[in-house]
Amino acid sequence: MAEIKDFNRNQYLLKGGKDKNNKEKESDSDKKSMDNTLARYRQVKLYSVLSVLALAAVVVVGSYINNKNKVYIDYEVIQQNEWVRSSEAKSMNLKGTLFTYSNDGMNCTDLRGKTIWNQTYEMQNPEIRTCGKTVAVGDYNGRKIYVANAQGMIGTVETTLPIRDFCVSANGVVAVVLDDSTVTSIYLYNGATGESFADFKTRMSNSGYPIAVDISSDGSLVAVSYIKVEKGKMVSNIGFYNFSAVGQNYTDNFVSGYVYPEAVVPMVYFMGDDTVFAVADNRQMFFKGRQKPESLSETMISEEIQSVFCDEDHVGLVFYNTAAETTYRVEIYDTNGRKVSEIAFDMEYKEILFEASGIIIYNDSECQIYDWGEKMKYHGIFEERVLCLIPGKNISRHTLVTEDAIQTVQLH
Numbered sequence: 384m385a386e387i388k389d390f391n392r393n394q395y396l397l398k399g400g401k402d403k404n405n406k407e408k409e410s411d412s413d414k415k416s417m418d419n420t421l422a423r424y425r426q427v428k429l430y431s432v433l434s435v436l437a438l439a440a441v442v443v444v445g446s447y448i449n450n451k452n453k454v455y456i457d458y459e460v461i462q463q464n465e466w467v468r469s470s471e472a473k474s475m476n477l478k479g480t481l482f483t484y485s486n487d488g489m490n491c492t493d494l495r496g497k498t499i500w501n502q503t504y505e506m507q508n509p510e511i512r513t514c515g516k517t518v519a520v521g522d523y524n525g526r527k528i529y530v531a532n533a534q535g536m537i538g539t540v541e542t543t544l545p546i547r548d549f550c551v552s553a554n555g556v557v558a559v560v561l562d563d564s565t566v567t568s569i570y571l572y573n574g575a576t577g578e579s580f581a582d583f584k585t586r587m588s589n590s591g592y593p594i595a596v597d598i599s600s601d602g603s604l605v606a607v608s609y610i611k612v613e614k615g616k617m618v619s620n621i622g623f624y625n626f627s628a629v630g631q632n633y634t635d636n637f638v639s640g641y642v643y644p645e646a647v648v649p650m651v652y653f654m655g656d657d658t659v660f661a662v663a664d665n666r667q668m669f670f671k672g673r674q675k676p677e678s679l680s681e682t683m684i685s686e687e688i689q690s691v692f693c694d695e696d697h698v699g700l701v702f703y704n705t706a707a708e709t710t711y712r713v714e715i716y717d718t719n720g721r722k723v724s725e726i727a728f729d730m731e732y733k734e735i736l737f738e739a740s741g742i743i744i745y746n747d748s749e750c751q752i753y754d755w756g757e758k759m760k761y762h763g764i765f766e767e768r769v770l771c772l773i774p775g776k777n778i779s780r781h782t783l784v785t786e787d788a789i790q791t792v793q794l795h
Contacts, residue, residue, distance in 0.1 A: 455779060455794035456761075456763070456795065457763060457794070458761075458792040458794045459795060460791070461793050462790070463791075464788065464789045465496060468483055471485050475771055476773040477491065477513065478515060478533060479773065480516075480533045481773070484511060484520055486505070486507065486509060487503060487505060488503040489502050489504070489509075489518075489520055499534070500534075500535040500536060504529060507522055509521070510523060510549075514553045514598075514600055515600060516553070517531070517537070517551055517552070517553050517554070517555055518530075518531055524545045525545070526543070527539060527541050530557060530575075538555070538577055539577055540577050542559060543561075544562060544563050545562055546559055547593075548595070549596070551574065554601060555575055555602075556571060556572070556573065556598060558572075558596055558598045559572065560593050566586055568582055568585075569583055569585070569593065569607065571602075581626050590611070594609070595607070599657075600653065600656055603626055603656075604623060604624070604626070605623070606623055606651040606653065607622050607624070608620070610647060616645055618645070619643040620640060620642050621661055622637060622640040623640065623676045625638045629675070638674065639672075641668075641670075643668075645665075646664060646666060648661050648663045649662070649663075649664075652698075654694075655718070658671055658679075659671075660698050665683060666683045667684060667700065669716075669719070679719065680720035682720070687702070688700050689703060690732075692734070692735045692736075692737070696717065697715050697716065697723070698715070698716045699714070699715045699716075699737065700713065700716075701732070709727040709729050711729070712726065713725070713728070713742075715737065724755060725757070728744060730746065732746055733746040736772070740777050740778035741760060747768050747770070749762075749764055750762070750769075761778075765783065767786070770785065771783075771784040780792070
């Protein structure tokens with residue numbers, strides 16, 4: 384019996400062994416089947432994703448090509464808000480808000496015509512200087528400068544001597560050229576408190592007389608163009624003054640300077656904090672350096688410059704286009720002094736704007752828009768006299784400021 388029991392037990396074990404092998408084989412087969420199914424699923428999913436991405440790419444490329452080739456021929460007023468201004472007031476774009484000033488005051492409104500703030504004053508010939516959303520208004524030969532931004536008044540600067548020129552930084556620092564009988568002084572003021580915190584003086588016998596001044600957006604660097612006569616000839620000097628900790632190591636904060644014989648430099652302009660553009664009657668200059676600006680490029684100009692338009696990213700020089708069929712041409716340069724575009728046009732212009740979406744040339748009654756490939760995207764006549772054009776976020780939508788309304792327009 385024992386042997387039978389052992390035999391049966393062995394038979395049972397043998398059968399059990401066979402069952403286990405079968406199950407392992409079935410398990411391997413099932414696993415392979417499942418792996419194949421997952422692989423096919425992943426493959427289908429990958430193909431689906433790639434198909435969607437390919438379709439999206441086609442749509443994007445198609446949209447890009449369509450927009451690039453699209454030309455607008457008319458516009459529609461899609462929103463209009465009334466606003467009131469005095470007849471002698473002047474208006475300008477202050478980074479997406481509307482700034483208006485006159486002899487007796489200034490104010491800022493949003494693009495729906497709602498007043499954000501208002502300030503009264505009395506000036507004979509108010510002049511404005513801007514940097515970003517900050518604006519300063521002063522009177523030549525006066526003694527008071529009002530400083531504000533798009534949100535409201537920052538403060539007032541009062542001087543003890545007549546104002547000859549001034550500029551403002553984005554953070555409200557004001558550099559003012561003051562004149563007396565013996566020296567010309569340039570003072571820096573905190574626009575919020577009205578207090579002077581630095582100054583430097585010049586004499587005609589040394590640097591010359593300052594004819595242009597500008598300040599970096601952070602208020603730490605000042606660029607001044609001087610003019611003087613040496614041996615019967617005009618000589619211009621451009622000086623850079625640093626009022627940060629670095630500048631304290633230099634006499635009178637003077638960190639660098641350049642001399643230009645037989646040239647007059649009526650304009651120096653900060654393109655951000657580390658790039659300065661200057662233009663003379665016979666050349667254009669770019670300087671680089673956040674602490675001690677150095678000459679980056681100098682290009683001689685044989686033609687007469689008609690106008691100069693600048694922003695933080697571009698400089699535009701307008702010339703008569705005497706050798707071509709059009710009246711004007713504008714040469715556009717980037718912050719490295721490299722020419723990036725040139726556009727020939729016939730229209731009389733009031734302002735030229737450089738936007739990410741394109742280049743806008745307009746006057747009171749007419750407008751032309753080009754993309755950065757120099758292709759004209761729109762040319763049209765305004766239905767009403769336009770005081771100011773405020774660019775939108777894309778090339779087809781803008782804000783027009785007329786005598787009595789603020790209009791949002793869509794190009795078609």
